[in-house]
């Protein structure tokens with residue numbers, strides 16, 4: 512059976528999407544389904560290419576028992592070919608991804624992370640980069656919820 516390939520996307524690939532990748536990896540490890548998936552993350556800008564995740568994101572992640580090891584990379588044209596799901600954190604991500612998608616078939620792979628979140632009033636995963644501690648904590652709360660629902664939507668289908 513071929514692996515389901517999931518690519519999480521945000522703007523800089525140093526806060527939200529590496530956090531989502533790390534949380535999703537924890538979920539598939541906990542469910543012993545890691546051999547059924549290939550998981551990665553990328554950014555829409557290359558500004559932080561090669562960098563570890565933002566130290567604030569890593570610090571908050573650590574508080575919740577996560578170790579983010581990903582290094583930032585920009586999305587590449589062939590990612591649309593390689594991945595089955597391309598997961599956008601907010602509407603700006605979604606629209607930029609839509610514009611980048613080489614074909615309409617590829618565009619159908621793009622989903623919104625918040626569409627899987629069952630917490631009340633969540634319509635996007637907000638960028639914590641310019642905010643304070645609370646923003647990073649909120650991102651983790653949303654992503655833990657949304658990634659679990661997203662995981663089940665794949666496994667149960």
Ligand code: 4NP
Pocket residue numbers: 521522523524525526527528558638639640
């Ligand atoms: P992210 O947060 O998209 O969640 O990784 C950001 C990180 C860096 C920038 C913007 C958002 N930036 O403009 O450098």
